[in-house]
Structures are given as C-alpha cells and as structure tokens.
Amino acid sequence: MEPNLDPAPLDNSSLTPNSISRDYVDHQLSTLPHLPGEVQSAPTLLLAPLISTPHKRKAALTGLHQPIKGNVSAGKRRRANAVTTLIKQELAGAQHTCLDFVERFLFPGSPDTPTTVCAEEILTAIITTTIALGVWCNKSNPKHLYVCYPPTYANNGYPEWFCQFANAIQQHTSPSLTGSSSTCPPTKAKLEWCVVKDKPLRGTHNNDIRPDFVLTCGEVDGEVPLEWRTVLVVGEHKSTGSKINKTFTQLASYAEQVFIAQPFRVFVLGVLTSNVGPKLRFWRFDRSGAISSVPLDYSTSDLDLLTVVRALVSISLMNAQSMGFHVDSISWGDEHAYPLDQKSDISIKMFKPILENSLVTVDPSLKLAVLLKELVFLAPGIVTRGTRIWTGALSSGEAIVIKYSWSNTKRALEGDLYQLASEKRVIGVATILCCTTYENVLTHLHAGGSPAADSNFRQPQAYKIHMQRQNRVLSRLVLSPTGRPLLDSRLSPLQVAEGLLAGLIGHASLFFQGGILHRDISPNNIIVIDDSLPQLTLVSSPVPTTSDPFAWIWPRDTPLRGCLIDLDYAIEASAQPSGALDRTGTYPFIAVQVLRGRERHRYRHDLESFLYVLIWVCCYPVVAGSANVISPIWPASDPLSKWRDGDELSVTSHKAACVIYDSMIFGLLLERFRPGFEHFRRVAKEMRKTLWRLPGRGNVYGLCEEGKPSERVGGQDQEGTEGGGKEYEDEDEEESLRLLPEEVRFGVSNKDGFQEVKKSLQWLVAILQD
Incomplete structure (x- = not known):
C-alpha cells in the first residue's frame, strides 16, 4: 500500500491569546471520468520515492469501536478483514x-x-x-x-x-x-x-x-x-x-x-x-x-x-520495562503491577514550566508530577507513530495536553518546528511547555546490549536498510491550552466555523510568517478551545498593527476560538527538496494530486484539505433522514466511505469526478450536510471555486498540474479572477494551464487564495453569530 516512514519534539513559545487551544460512488466507479492523464494500473500510484513519507492510512484509519473522542471513522466497528489487511501491509518488509x-x-x-x-x-x-x-x-x-x-x-x-x-x-x-x-x-x-x-x-x-x-x-x-x-x-x-x-x-x-x-x-x-x-x-x-x-x-x-x-x-x-512498558517518564499506583491504562493511576514526571518575559522556559531543578486525566486520542496500528494524547492539569489548575508518539529519526523534531514558529511569532498554533525523547528503537530496544545490533540477523543488510528508514524514538510533548477536535459531535455549527477559521489562520501564519508547511490538515488537527477549563494563556509583548508585516493574516488583538496542532508531518518550506513527491497527510483529506503522487506537497494542497475537512465535519455524524436527495454515490449511512476505504486510484478518481468536475454531484453531497450546517454549503462552493475554477471558462472547474513559468502562454501569469483570464486554443490549453508552485489556482497566488477562503469563513462565523 505505501512506504513506511514517519516523524516529533524541545521548545519555548511566545504566543498571543490568538494562539490558544489544543485538545479530529460506492457507486460504479467505472462510470466516472478518470483524471487527466490518469493511468489505469495502480503500481505507479503505489510506488512512492524512498524519500517519501507515508500518509496516515494504515490500520490507524479503520476507526475504533467505542471510539475515543470520535477517533477517525465516526465510531464504526473495526472490520477484522480491513484491520488485518492493513496490518499486513504495515509489516510488509518489516x-x-x-x-x-x-x-x-x-x-x-x-x-x-x-x-x-x-x-x-x-x-x-x-x-x-x-x-x-x-x-x-x-x-x-x-x-x-x-x-x-x-x-x-x-x-x-x-x-x-x-x-x-x-x-x-x-x-x-x-x-x-x-x-x-x-x-x-x-x-x-x-x-x-x-x-x-x-x-x-x-x-x-x-x-x-x-x-x-x-x-x-x-x-x-x-x-x-x-x-x-x-x-x-x-x-x-x-x-x-x-x-x-x-x-x-x-x-x-x-x-x-x-x-x-x-x-x-x-x-x-x-x-x-x-x-x-x-x-x-x-x-x-x-x-x-x-x-x-x-x-x-x-x-x-x-x-x-x-x-x-x-x-x-x-x-x-520480567519487570515492567523488560515486559515492554515505557516507565522512564511515568509513575503509577502502588496497587498496580504494570502501567496498563487509566485504571493504573498514571502520572507523568516533568520539569516545571516557568513563564518569563512571555516565553515558556523549563526549570530543570523543579520536578512535578501531573496526573493523566483522560485519554482523548489513540492511533491504532503497529508500524505507526502510535500517537496517544492525554489531558491533564498543572497543580495551579491550568489544563494541559500530553502527547506521546514514536517519531521517525530521519525527520525533524516536532518540538523544533514549534520553537521556530515561536521565534517567528506565529499565531494560531499550540504552545509547547515541555518536550523530551526516550526510547530509541534501534539503540534501546533492538541492541539488547550487543555492540553489533544488526550482525546477528538472518538478513543483516535488509535489516540495516529497513532500520535506516524506519528507526523511531518515543517523544513526549506537553502542550497548552486544551480544546476539542472538529470531529467532536458536541460542537455547535458556530464552534465548528470558528475552529475552521482559527485553523486556517494558524496554517497561514505558520506558512507565510513561519516558513513552515503543515501537510496534515485533518479534523483531529484543528481544535476548538475548551472554555470550561482554566487555560494557560501566554501574552507576548504587543506588536503595533502598523509595524506588523503579517497583520493581513489576522489582527493580533482579535482572539481566535481555536488553533492548529500536530506538526508531525510539517517541514520548513525552504527545506523541501525540489521534486520530492511526499504523500503526507490523513488519508481522506489528502489533496488529489498529492495522493496520486503527481506533485510535491505545497500550500494549495493544504488548502484543498481544508475543503475536505469542512465536508467531513458537516456530514458526520450522519443524521438519519437529513438528506433531501439520496444518491448512491454518497451512501446514505456513510457518505464519504469511499474516501476512507478506497485505494488511491479510486479515491482520486472519485474526488475528481464528484467534487471537482461535476457540480451537480457535488451539490448532492452538500445536501448530506447535517441540520444546522446549511450555511456551510456556500463556503464549500466558494472554496471549490478558489481551488479549481478555470480562467475565462465561466463556471467550469478542472485540475491544473504544476508547471513552470516558461510553460505559460507568452511566459506570463494570467489573471484568474471570475470572468477574467485569457482564452486559449484548444490544442494548447492542456499544456498552458499549469500552476506555478506559489499559486492556488491559475493566476491566483497563495496569499490571494487564502484571503478568498478567509473571507468566506468570516462570513460564515458572522452569519452563525447573528
């Protein structure tokens, strides 16, 4: 299915109150049009470059029965065949x-x-x-x-x-x-x-x-x-x-x-x-x-x-560590033999964070224990990051989040990216209070005291190559404040809209101001602040709006009701090698051209993911009888099941045919939105225009592949606003409609595309507040 590679953590952050929060055609596809230039055989889709990182498909996406806080697949029972198939794929070559x-x-x-x-x-x-x-x-x-x-x-x-x-x-x-x-x-x-x-x-x-x-x-x-x-x-x-x-x-x-x-x-x-x-x-x-x-x-x-x-x-x-439990950063109740789960009264051991000059620092001389309250997210699977997210509280009462995950040692530490975002004064991103790394699979778990850890394997060279790609280290991040993911069914339409707007602002600030591309926009990575809990609010020194070159993203004195989290797959935009086709993200929300393996991940692909997130949270949980029109392309009980369960070829063909090219079928999907989410339909339509409306073609939508300035007609950018643009000869149109890396759609820059979507979401929040 996919190559197995992945990311995580040290940081001090200076964030404003804007940065608050932290706490997610089953029809005949043969009748659907294929993407332009789409191959009919799967191998070219499945063989990603060795430098590629995997998307979050795996066993982690088949959803848990009795899910933890709405984890991934809307609470559907994990089907044994689907689980074992994905586990088999995870362990192939491992x-x-x-x-x-x-x-x-x-x-x-x-x-x-x-x-x-x-x-x-x-x-x-x-x-x-x-x-x-x-x-x-x-x-x-x-x-x-x-x-x-x-x-x-x-x-x-x-x-x-x-x-x-x-x-x-x-x-x-x-x-x-x-x-x-x-x-x-x-x-x-x-x-x-x-x-x-x-x-x-x-x-x-x-x-x-x-x-x-x-x-x-x-x-x-x-x-x-x-x-x-x-x-x-x-x-x-x-x-x-x-x-x-x-x-x-x-x-x-x-x-x-x-x-x-x-x-x-x-x-x-x-x-x-x-x-x-x-x-x-x-x-x-x-x-x-x-x-x-x-x-x-x-x-x-x-x-x-x-x-x-x-x-x-x-x-x-065997003691707890020899039996396979992490014990270095935790303690657990005396009445329990092992740190099994919440019933074991588990506490984490961490250094005390100190707020000084609006920066979060850590005093290594002051240790404190924090009782883990509730496990709010758990990713299944074996060869994965195995992310676990807990809620907790400092002794002073402020809510915190504790994240454990297995990061690939080939990737930048998540905490380093948070630190970079802090230095660039990014808004709309969570704050790290503490970050530590623990077990390293190769040196701590596989070495077994042997100086030559790979010499006694039956195929030592294959093992060595595998571990060069798949070695991981356990990382712990302590973050503040807390929130609820967009998947939480208890959120009101207004809260969902505010969360989407905050996530969009955080993503733009991270990219334009911090020089960091997120690459994993999903409902679990956008959260709405939890007002019911005391939050740790950090106030940095004010920056006059007139002197802030990024005030166009969002005024710092205007609070956001949520934020963007999870920088596991994020990279510095300048560090991304030219031509690297990294298929990253959470499976249902990955942009079409990224999932196809056609383009390197860039800003517009994350913007496309925001549209899929909006659609997902408006459709789930499914409300019986909520749709005026029932279409077999959007199954009544699980409208987006194809996006979750299909392979890359069927998912990309489905999205292209049903979302990008066909306005009528897309309209049928909008009819599936839950009661109270009717106003989101307008935003979805406008986001579709921002992403795929073709210049000079009226209400015609389509994919434009990434190209170079020299491939443009006359070598010049064309205006892509409604009713504008240049007409092209039919035989030259396919080659001439190529996007520059810094464009959202033909002739529309990343900045202008962001402004279009922001304007739509601001309208949505305003209409829901009235």
Whole structure:
C-alpha cells in the first residue's frame, strides 16, 4: 500500500491569546471520468520515492469501536478483514529474524538469567508432580535427556496443553531455583497463561480478534480477568490448512490490540506454535516492525527444550520495562503491577514550566508530577507513530495536553518546528511547555546490549536498510491550552466555523510568517478551545498593527476560538527538496494530486484539505433522514466511505469526478450536510471555486498540474479572477494551464487564495453569530 516512514519534539513559545487551544460512488466507479492523464494500473500510484513519507492510512484509519473522542471513522466497528489487511501491509518488509533473539530479548543478561540447571530442575519437578504433559526423562540416555512431546497438535487441544505446560513452569519457578534476587513481577500481580480462543477478551475493538492463548496479569486474590488491558503476551497456534503468513498476521493483530488497550506499551511479545511438531517461534512487535527468533525445537533437551523453558521462566520474572512498558517518564499506583491504562493511576514526571518575559522556559531543578486525566486520542496500528494524547492539569489548575508518539529519526523534531514558529511569532498554533525523547528503537530496544545490533540477523543488510528508514524514538510533548477536535459531535455549527477559521489562520501564519508547511490538515488537527477549563494563556509583548508585516493574516488583538496542532508531518518550506513527491497527510483529506503522487506537497494542497475537512465535519455524524436527495454515490449511512476505504486510484478518481468536475454531484453531497450546517454549503462552493475554477471558462472547474513559468502562454501569469483570464486554443490549453508552485489556482497566488477562503469563513462565523 505505501512506504513506511514517519516523524516529533524541545521548545519555548511566545504566543498571543490568538494562539490558544489544543485538545479530529460506492457507486460504479467505472462510470466516472478518470483524471487527466490518469493511468489505469495502480503500481505507479503505489510506488512512492524512498524519500517519501507515508500518509496516515494504515490500520490507524479503520476507526475504533467505542471510539475515543470520535477517533477517525465516526465510531464504526473495526472490520477484522480491513484491520488485518492493513496490518499486513504495515509489516510488509518489516519482519526480520534475529539469530540470538532469546539471548537478546528474553534473557536480561544479568545474574537473574535462568540457567540450564534451573531449567532441568523445573522439568524434573514437572515430571514428578504433573501428569499427561508429555514430558519425561530418558534415564537410559547418558546425557540424562529430557523429552517433551505434546499429546496433540490439533487446534482444539494444543493451546490447552501449552498453557498447562507454561503454567507448570511458572509454578515450579522460585528464587531458590533461579538464583534470582528480583521481586518482579510485583507480588500483587498474578501471571497465568489462559486459553481464550473461544471467548472474546473484554475491551476488544473487534470480537473476531481472538488469540488462541495469552499470558495475563491480575490480582492474587481474584480470578484473572479476561480483558485486553491485562494481556502481557499473545499466542497463536497454526491451524490445520492455514498458511504461515495468515497465522503471523493474526498474531500481529493481537499485538495491535495490546497496543490499543495499553497506551504505554513499547513492544509486545508473541508466541507462534506449530501444528505439526514441537516447534515454536517467539516474536516481538514494536513501532518499527516485528522480529522473530529462529524456530525452536523443544522436543528434547539436547535441542531447544531447555532454551524454551528458560525463556518462559524469564518471561514470568520480567519487570515492567523488560515486559515492554515505557516507565522512564511515568509513575503509577502502588496497587498496580504494570502501567496498563487509566485504571493504573498514571502520572507523568516533568520539569516545571516557568513563564518569563512571555516565553515558556523549563526549570530543570523543579520536578512535578501531573496526573493523566483522560485519554482523548489513540492511533491504532503497529508500524505507526502510535500517537496517544492525554489531558491533564498543572497543580495551579491550568489544563494541559500530553502527547506521546514514536517519531521517525530521519525527520525533524516536532518540538523544533514549534520553537521556530515561536521565534517567528506565529499565531494560531499550540504552545509547547515541555518536550523530551526516550526510547530509541534501534539503540534501546533492538541492541539488547550487543555492540553489533544488526550482525546477528538472518538478513543483516535488509535489516540495516529497513532500520535506516524506519528507526523511531518515543517523544513526549506537553502542550497548552486544551480544546476539542472538529470531529467532536458536541460542537455547535458556530464552534465548528470558528475552529475552521482559527485553523486556517494558524496554517497561514505558520506558512507565510513561519516558513513552515503543515501537510496534515485533518479534523483531529484543528481544535476548538475548551472554555470550561482554566487555560494557560501566554501574552507576548504587543506588536503595533502598523509595524506588523503579517497583520493581513489576522489582527493580533482579535482572539481566535481555536488553533492548529500536530506538526508531525510539517517541514520548513525552504527545506523541501525540489521534486520530492511526499504523500503526507490523513488519508481522506489528502489533496488529489498529492495522493496520486503527481506533485510535491505545497500550500494549495493544504488548502484543498481544508475543503475536505469542512465536508467531513458537516456530514458526520450522519443524521438519519437529513438528506433531501439520496444518491448512491454518497451512501446514505456513510457518505464519504469511499474516501476512507478506497485505494488511491479510486479515491482520486472519485474526488475528481464528484467534487471537482461535476457540480451537480457535488451539490448532492452538500445536501448530506447535517441540520444546522446549511450555511456551510456556500463556503464549500466558494472554496471549490478558489481551488479549481478555470480562467475565462465561466463556471467550469478542472485540475491544473504544476508547471513552470516558461510553460505559460507568452511566459506570463494570467489573471484568474471570475470572468477574467485569457482564452486559449484548444490544442494548447492542456499544456498552458499549469500552476506555478506559489499559486492556488491559475493566476491566483497563495496569499490571494487564502484571503478568498478567509473571507468566506468570516462570513460564515458572522452569519452563525447573528
């Protein structure tokens, strides 16, 4: 589907009150006209340059059942087939076999590491106390050989055997056997391997996703609850007739569920067992991909039986960090064994921000703890940034937002861009109070204490190249103030309009004043300030309007009711290499020419995304019977489903045919707007004119590809206002209508295009206020 690359964080900011906030044809496509010059085969759309960053499609866009604050797909149930398909695409080329996996990832490399003698004593104890496990000692063998053959490999019996075997190993594990002085896991945690293939775990976002067996943690005095928040290790047994790739993808989908249920999970361990013999593989999933052990044959102790026993012992003794939890920046309640979710009373540890001369600075000598209140956004998927956004509050009561995400180490830090925006006095963008980086996948998670982290992989060169592109670091940003994303269904039409206007102003200030192009305009990245909470307001030294060269964007003394957030995909406009075709953004809102891979991302593409955002928030949540005309091109229950679920070719063809070229079909879409959003139709029509109206052609709309001044007729810019422009000969028209990089439409500059859209949104806010 797409290449896998991505972005995040240190900053002080001086922002004005304007900068406040922070808190988202299923018809016959064959009958729709194709884009000019559109190829009919998908490969040219799917093969992006290696320097390209991916758009947010992946498993993250299939929406969570019982969504967190309206996350992405309007609360629709995540379909198992769609999820596993996207996960498979995420992990394509991101699977690697580590020859020393057990030693590197399962043994802590300390005196607490289980020894071979320990494993032999545990097997002896199992033989003497447990029957029917298929374990015995061949005393006639001079090596004192231990043997293990499960009584069955059938899917209806093997998971039960494996759990009995693993639990027996735990039962006979003690400090006296292991020589361990560790008290981990905490005594309040009860670990148990459970068979769950016939019963869904509570908290799942899809009842069809059921592991065969899992390792769970619970309270000592109570039963182990079968819910995703308590799962530590996932397991899958290869079914008869099932292909290994399908079995692996199923295991990966379970790992994704753990990432969803446990926001501070850094990696997830998995066990994949065979249906034809005593063999298994250990897997480890993280934000850069999946790593496996070589197949381990646990039939006898002169093969891998002792290694498997030692590994299962080590897993049962792992502390929170070794089990795959982020612990460096947080603390959690004493009554909990691991930082699983909100129930664990998680607090972050950060330095105290100080406001001095209107700049946010950080005093490294003053530490404070902030209790995380609510998880307001969570991105699913595995090979993603895995963004988690929490709300919190300073001790003084001001609301803050805490963002954790896995940033690609090849990209500029998000915090650096916020800092640059602050120095350029950008308005309409959130303020960073604190930013820190933590685990690095390559050096902290994969190295395992080995100086040559890539030398013991089965294909070391492939692993090395992959990690050069996909290495990530966990970043934490603390921002202020808070708000609600445009996707929040509780927002009134006026609040949505104010949010859109604030987002547009923030984007323009970021681009024209700060020299930064956002490249990810979506309903989750434009927020409306939450007036119900005390906000941390920063007031910078006033700038006289007469001396402010960017007063045309927005008067600094006029408050905005929202702001633009999330600079993960943003870049300095001057740093973008010429000709780089970066397909960035959130899938339904990506501009047509960017999604096609035809043009490098520029200002007009973000302006196009604003139109798609406006349409999206006006259509969702769908209100039954709200449309006067029902068109099969805009399905009644989910009008924009094609934009979310289709591939690049179908989405771009659909948008071109139904939004750009056909005013009647576009009008049918406007009829789908929710009650109270009728006035937004005029703004949508005017934005369509700003983006695609052709010069000198009346009410004719179309795509103009990016070109060079020399490709213009006469080498001169043409006026693109209504009724103006130059007539062209038919045979030359296609080549002559080419946009300059600094144009929104033919003959209309970025600045003038922004002013047109701003004027429309200002009218909308005014009409809704009356």
